[in-house]
Amino acid sequence: MNPLLNYSQSDNTQGADFVEHEIEQIIVTFAVIGIVAVALMGTLCAYLGNYQLVFFDLIAGTIFLLVLKFRSNYRLASTILLFNLYGLLITLIYSGGFGGTGPIWMLIAPPVTFFLSGLTLGVVNISLFLVGAIVAYFFGYVGQANQILSPELALRVLLCFILVTLLSATYEYFKHKYSSRLSQLVKYNEALANLDPLTNLSNRRFTLKRLEELFQQEKDSTASFALLLIDVDNFKSINDRFGHDVGDQVLIQLSSIFQKAVRKSDIVCRWGGEEFLIVLTDASKYSAVQLTERLHHAVNSHNFINEQQLAVTVSVGVQLVEEADASITESIKQADLHLYKAKAMGKNTSKYNFENA
Numbered sequence: 001m002n003p004l005l006n007y008s009q010s011d012n013t014q015g016a017d018f019v020e021h022e023i024e025q026i027i028v029t030f031a032v033i034g035i036v037a038v039a040l041m042g043t044l045c046a047y048l049g050n051y052q053l054v055f056f057d058l059i060a061g062t063i064f065l066l067v068l069k070f071r072s073n074y075r076l077a078s079t080i081l082l083f084n085l086y087g088l089l090i091t092l093i094y095s096g097g098f099g100g101t102g103p104i105w106m107l108i109a110p111p112v113t114f115f116l117s118g119l120t121l122g123v124v125n126i127s128l129f130l131v132g133a134i135v136a137y138f139f140g141y142v143g144q145a146n147q148i149l150s151p152e153l154a155l156r157v158l159l160c161f162i163l164v165t166l167l168s169a170t171y172e173y174f175k176h177k178y179s180s181r182l183s184q185l186v187k188y189n190e191a192l193a194n195l196d197p198l199t200n201l202s203n204r205r206f207t208l209k210r211l212e213e214l215f216q217q218e219k220d221s222t223a224s225f226a227l228l229l230i231d232v233d234n235f236k237s238i239n240d241r242f243g244h245d246v247g248d249q250v251l252i253q254l255s256s257i258f259q260k261a262v263r264k265s266d267i268v269c270r271w272g273g274e275e276f277l278i279v280l281t282d283a284s285k286y287s288a289v290q291l292t293e294r295l296h297h298a299v300n301s302h303n304f305i306n307e308q309q310l311a312v313t314v315s316v317g318v319q320l321v322e323e324a325d326a327s328i329t330e331s332i333k334q335a336d337l338h339l340y341k342a343k344a345m346g347k348n349t350s351k352y353n354f355e356n357a
């Protein structure tokens with residue numbers, strides 16, 4: 001199975017942030033359009049002396065302004081926005097609107113509804129609106145002196161409304177389908193950019209990003225962490241003796257050993273080639289030593305390739321990062337230095353920065 005299919009969706013929240021930002025922008029745009037529309041309509045109604053409609057336009061305009069205030073709570077803001085529009089449209093139907101043309105404005109409702117509510121909630125909301133519109137039509141508009149829509153024309157407005165609703169719902173359905181596919185592809189590509197394809201571990205790029213966050217947190221707290229730079233001993237000779245494919249299998253099995261040895265909060269990364277980096281969060285001297293000993297024991301006792309006698313060992317350089325002003329580059333350089341010392345000491349061992357402290 002392609003390991004990239006296992007990517008964690010929760011690790012990548014950038015997509016969600018982006019969508020929320022976009023929704024906020026849409027809400028602001030809709031609210032501003034609403035404010036401009038009611039301002040124009042209100043001015044026209046005032047000019048023509050229809051003060052009842054001026055009053056309703058003022059209320060709707062105030063609520064649109066309120067939407068701008070709550071725009072960051074996009075669920076609340078889009079609900080207020082939509083039901084404010086419904087209120088305005090139903091008022092137009094009930095009162096007959098300007099020159100008895102009020103009911104025509106109901107055609108605005110379907111596209112705005114599906115745009116703001118999505119398909120399922122949109123169906124519920126537009127049904128509620130339709131019930132409200134029909135009630136307003138019979139209890140208000142039909143009795144108005146200035147009504148100009150004949151029952152036949154009103155029926156056509158209703159049919160047109162149903163058609164626009166169906167078209168808007170179909171558009172919303174396909175928009176949702178394509179955007180879901182697109183966001184899956186974005187997540188897949190983010191996973192591609194963050195994972196090592198052979199071992200399915202985090203790659204150096206992703207780990208460096210996480211390290212930047214950890215080093216920042218380190219500056220703000222007293223928590224310390226450890227970097228364990230691990231190198232497979234004599235890996236070239238494993239490749240030479242058993243072949244590159246077996247070498248790859250060894251790297252995959254080592255990855256799984258390392259992942260089983262750490263906690264969820266720790267990071268196991270393929271640093272490059274036959275090198276791995278483990279970031280042990282909330283670490284102490286004791287926990288760093290415990291983990292490296294556990295790793296050596298797990299690697300040494302693992303039966304790598306069933307039929308062949310293949311002894312695999314690793315050397316580890318450990319850097320416990322406690323100082324607030326430590327830099328990533330310097331800490332990794334120190335871990336590398338200790339790894340070099342572990343190799344020089346005969347391999348299959350670990351060297352720590354705090355050993356002689």
Ligand SMILES: Nc1nc2c(ncn2[C@@H]2O[C@H](COP(=O)(O)OP(=O)(O)OP(=O)(O)O)[C@@H](O)[C@H]2O)c(=O)[nH]1
Binds near residue numbers: 236243274
């Ligand atoms: N199979 C396989 N081999 C790799 C991969 N990446 C790097 N290598 C090999 O890893 C080997 C590393 O060799 P060296 O740097 O000489 O290190 P070593 O043999 O482990 O020796 P020491 O580090 O001193 O113990 C090279 O032969 C690389 O070709 C990989 O993804 N798969």
